[in-house]
Amino acid sequence: MKQSRLLMPTLREVPADAEAVSHQLLVRGGFIRQNAAGIYSYLPLGHKVLQNIQTIIREEMNRAGAQELLMPAIQPAELWEETGRWGIYGPELMRLTDRHDRRFALGATHEELITSIVRDELNSYKKLPVNLYQIQAKYRDERRPRFGLLRGREFLMKDAYSFHADQAGLDEEYDNMYNAYSRIFDRVGLEYRPVVADSGAIGGKDTHEFQALAAIGEDTIVYTDSSNYAANIEMAETLDRYEMQAGTVAELEKVDTKEHKTIEDVARFLDVDVKTTIKSVLFNVDGETVMAIVRGDHEANDVKVKNALGGLDIQMEEEAKIIDLFGCEPGTLGPIDSPVKVVADYAVKYLVDAVCGANEANTHFLHVNAERDLADLTFHDLRFVVEGDLAPDESGPVRFARGIEVGQVFKLGTRYSEAMGATFLNEEGRAEPLIMGCYGIGVSRTLSAVVEQHHDDRGIVWPKSIAPFDVHLIAINAKDEAQLALADRLYKELSASYDVLYDDRKERAGVKFADADLIGLPIRINVGKKAGEGVVEVKLRTTGEVIETTVDDLAAVLT
């Protein structure tokens, strides 16, 4: 592709509304443009990356035995009424009516639709198991669309649904998908962790999320290096649940840690029974509101804390009664990966000590906080995590990190098939509800997550596997005939083996280099002053390494 012909509107300025680095770079690099809040067009470069990711997904899904199909984005309301989700899903579900006043939903997900197809077409155990997937735009009227493609209102998803005659079949397919997802995220170049997650509103029991590690991530995950176990912090408590249960946020906000130094103080102040009532505490630290989530069951948690922290040197261990781990928002700090010192019944005291700097025993946490601007503390910043059987047999620090949920695998069981009467005939000829699994990947979110992990201060550094082009060929001075002639020749030759972007524009070298760094193709070939001698420069985007080579040796250098 000749760059002079390519729609690639790069920008020097950081777009004002873009907080996330990936959002900034994707806009600046001319990969995407916003059309409405959370709604984007993929320009040619962005579209190429998206297609490369889809190719990897398709290869791995097909390899895992799944079959691709395509369902409609517009779904009749009646299907959602069968499962009750027309009501439950709430305002996130985008709804519309046709000219005959028939109601429809724009597909936020496709459990209902796929189940309706399968119930009509698949009635015997002989046809099971089956795994059907599609790659399609999904619509969710997110309360806070933000961070560019990371949380859109129209976004691209790969969603798969499997149907089984028995639980063992589902278990097997779940592992199969888990492995396929691992291969997919390995291949796109993400550093990620599969974490145990909360099954939430979708229903079902076993579920893992695939979390790409990134400071901008909206999820907090807890893991150890020495075991395979990792969990989403949501497994413990969430702010939403907290708000629903407590309903006393305003009152809790009045708690002042300078005055109310222990949980007991807070309990007295609020006139509640500490053991059973306080699940969360909000308090002011230097004028900022901070929340701690507290557990009621002292003894059980005592054991849990000890298990969870295994080999750690636990400060105040004897006193550890309630709470175990906590993390804080990155913003200023990046992912938190601090060994956790701990806490207790004295959660509030500890927090006061830690944040206000009173207690030497908590130096690690203090250190973390010392680098933060306390004014940046938000509601979410400090949370006490309560659940998850972390690394009981293994020692090693418990770590926190922020994650971007790029995928999720679910054992749904019969939640949808029972509600929708989707049955099959078993070997004895009896009707049983189909057993289901579902498996999603945020395709467009994955694209953005890769940029969060692969960039430097000059721009994106695409992993080879999904880069929009393999090679960026640059005629440094396209007005120089020798340079242009050699670059033209190389463009033709290289195009036989590589997808080449050829910067043939009559721009200044500085402009070309800045654009090249910004869009981040893995290999750059500069055709410059030594073109007459048949010498060019190969530059690697990852390391910045420059190799001068004759054109004759170029092929060897590139491999």
Ligand code: ATP
């Ligand atoms: P989140 O917790 O971020 O809201 P979710 O759990 O609601 O995501 P799922 O229903 O599990 O999302 O959808 C499957 C995948 O689709 C997610 O793992 C994520 O990668 C992607 N996804 C979900 N919502 C969005 C969105 N608003 N924008 C982009 N990708 C999304």
Ligand code: MG
């Ligand atoms: Mg969601």
Ligand code: MG
């Ligand atoms: Mg989620």
Ligand code: MG
């Ligand atoms: Mg999810």
